[in-house]
Amino acid sequence: MFRRGNREPIGPLEYARRLHLRLLFFVTLVFLYAPIVVLVIFSFNDSRRGGNVIWRGFTTDYYVKAFNNESLMEAFANSLTIAFVCTLVSVVLGALTAVMLWRFRFPFKAGFEGAVALPIVIPEICMGVAMMVFFARSGISVPPDWGYPWNLGNITIAHIAFSFPFVAMVVRARLANFNRELEESAKDLGATEWQVFRDILIPHMRPGLVAGGLLAFTLSLDDFVITFFTSGPDTVTFPVKVYSMVRFSVTPEVNAASTVLILITLVLTALAIWLQNREKKETRQ
């Protein structure tokens, strides 16, 4: 405060120090965060009806209720199962795609590259209806009477289809700075294709695989539209369940459950940033 006079004057290019731009930045942050903060606050609101209108005191009842809501918890478990399997398969498929595009020349390569990028760019609704029509009419579909966890197969297949291109993109960026001489010298010293892949390529790709895996996990956990079209009455994921709760009756449990999911996402993001920073430090040394 008192040191203001000693501060250097704002340089012509220091837009970040201009008051009106700082104000705009602050207002934007309020715009982005206020709804989420209000949601979290109101998840502790002790109000029976609606829960979102008037503050009536602090309670954690709705967290207890959300945890005791069997169908909500089942949907949550489904979401985690799907996200877990989706992450594993997407990382494998994404890594293979990245290695294939990075290492080989092959006919119709540009076409294949475009096709891999397609799930990233097309509107979710188009992919959602395509998966719904495919499972309903192609005859390739997991029968609903197989029971848990196999009945989640259709949703998982759809999630992998849109997640692995993202993983491929991340891993490919990592492969771009791979030193090919490592691979050549390993081969000169008698390593087989598999040994080179396992002992040289995979360790180099690892940060990309981890980042891609976290991305696939979040994408799968967050997806509503595509899941909405591929889920059945017995295979409901967390976002689909929340959607039907929001659609038909606003219950305070939704606030509590949402807060828990936001917390999970925050932890995952923090983990991703921490891993990235550690990686940066390692490469610097």
Next chain:
Amino acid sequence: MESWRRNPLVFAAIALPPAFWLVLFFLVPLGIVWLYSFGENIDLVTIETTWTLENYRRAGEPEIFTLFVRSLWLAGVATLVCLVVGFPIALVITTSSPKWKSWLLLLIILPFWTNLLIRTYALLNILGSRGRINEALGWLWEMGDGFLTIIGLGQLNLLGERFTPLTLLGNNFGVIFGLVYVALPFTVLPLYAALERMDRSYIEASLDLGAGQLRTFFSVIIPLASSGIVSAIIITFIPTLGSFLTPDLLGRGQVDMIANVIERQFKSANDWPFGAALSFILLYATFFALAARSLLAGRRGREDAEAF
């Protein structure tokens, strides 16, 4: 880079799993929808591809045409707002000190990692007729009314008899608010990338040679960042045009966009061929936007095109 012929077995082992998944679980489903868009409902469960153009013709009927125009308009306005707000935001991030830069960027990106459904749901509490915005306005009204009473103008009812809450949901405002809320982090990223790569000495030269900040902004900064601006427009416009949740929850069935009508064809209306045709029109619009972007980027050289 080696030819696949040198090691066909290794190539097959690497290429087949992803190619199989991509073809069977992505391209084939899209292909079926494409075929259905030229089909007719025979009975409740059979659709025959008769190569009719009827479904596409129906998309030109006034009702659906208005829908397309409205969707383009809503997505366009939302993109414009994102751009006007996002550009200064990106400028602040690029010119802040290195210590702050990554944190500021993270603050803007973080909401993007939060579940879309939850973010949209959170807006309901803000925008509702008894939501936080109307609560704040109501409080301001009380204060204003009280002030007028104190200065002796209370009986004139200058602010109206009672406070009437604004309708912020179920109209264009609510949907655009939601679209901007969801897309803003998307817009900032490519703008930030473009501004970060920009050579500052051009701006310095412009200021040294006597151009004002405003003139420098419009004749130097914006042209230099143009490839980033094009990227930002496309990356904001495409998902916004196809959004389903925002118009569904914040439009309250009053403000439909294309995706809502597509959903209805596949769920309640059970008119898959028409829904398929609408999906493909939306897809073609997406491809058109992407092609326009690469054309514009191509003119400015490959380096800029790879920026994002």
